[in-house]
Amino acid sequence: MTDDPGDIHGEIFDAAIIGGGVIGCALARRFTLDGARVVLIEKAADVLDGASKANSAILHTGFDAPPGSLEAACIAAGYQEYMAIRDRLNLSLLRTGALVVAWTEAEAVILPDLIAQARRNGVDDVMALTEAEARRLEPELGPGVRAAFRVPREYVIDPWSAPHAYLRQAIENGARLLCRAEVTGGRFDGATWRLETGRGAVRAGLVINAAGLHGDRIDVMLTGTQHFTIRPRKGQFVVYDKPAAALTRHVLLPVPTAVTKGVVVCRTAFGNLLVGPTAEEQDDREHAMLVPETLKALIRRGTEILPALADHDVTAIYAGLRPATEFKDYQIRLDADRRYVTVGGIRSTGLSSALGTARHVHDLCAGLGFGATPLADPVWPRMPMLAEDEIRDWRYPGNGGVVCHCERVTRREIEAALTGPIAAGSLAGLKRRTRVTMGRCQGFYCTQELAAITAGRLDMPMTGGDT
Structure with missing residues (x-):
């Protein structure tokens, strides 16, 4: 079994990664392919059990990320790498494009600035649209559209097969996975970390904290320092039955605010139509409770965007938590003296940025002297295809x-x-x-x-x- 401790406790790994979300899986892949001996440590019985289990599954271009931010750089690099490797890993891609729709005059005034921001982020194929042009592209849009712009390369992917592929490639090339192994303490002796887990001790020359919703607590536990505080942000979603997917061709995005990208309407890779998420601050890091009144409001908003949704059935509802912090940008920090990296504050763009974030972290650690040689001929596993429009x-x-x-x-x-x-x-x-x-x-x-x-x-x- 992959997560059997076996000889894990007798080995000194080059890198121990805490957290089996999409970021942890991408980190495991990147470090393994570059020749490091890696162990991924996850407290749950399975990976993707925290923030990564619930998202909107959009492969973002980063057009609306803060220009010059680390988030923007990681999204751009992650997007590019996903597009480069997806065929080899048999990962899905629904080439939808996106429309950013202004529903008020105040929002319409903002659109030129958003278009300029997209171009500063290297997304230079965005196209401004009049109301009539937007309706030609999306005939089912509700009343009130003022203007829009199109982002051709915003796509939809399978949100779980991608991180599973990253981890599977890591493991098939020598990485180890240890689940049901909550980290309870650790000590650095100047050369090597000894992490205490629920399934015994793990030793490694480098520790990478990718613990998501508990990243700040892991920092305090292992280093006694804290540079950010996790402020869980809940997102609730409504999923419509498969016939509803015919109502839109694009990802329909609102004009974003300082707090959230807003409520999105889009098809899913699995053939449904999704409305969400909300953006609700809470203290609880473990539970994302569904609230009937909020879900009703989501349904109302979805029907305002696509009135024909009123004739379609809701088949599922779900909620997830995003590891927001008091900072807008990602919080990635290397403590070279203690051979410790924190990868925190990766909010709703983590699925898109994961591969780029992993590469950024690997580059940060390049001077720590692993002495590793990149794999000359790595294994490229092919994932089961779950996308509705592919052969199953x-x-x-x-x-x-x-x-x-x-x-x-x-x-x-x-x-x-x-x-x-x-x-x-x-x-x-x-x-x-x-x-x-x-x-x-x-x-x-x-x-x-x-x-x-x-x-x-x-x-x-x-x-x-x-x-």
């Missing part, structure tokens, strides 16, 4: 039959996700790897069969009534 496993013979009919998930896909180099450790992890139970019936028809398939293989056993 149910079309191929010998798949064992379809278990989840709403999402057309086969027994072969489920079995593969329960084994292999990054086997699912939880039902949530299995959902993220296969889409099982995430369709219209939310597992009503397939849970009993799924419980039988997964018996004895997940951290918490399923029952016939689980969804």
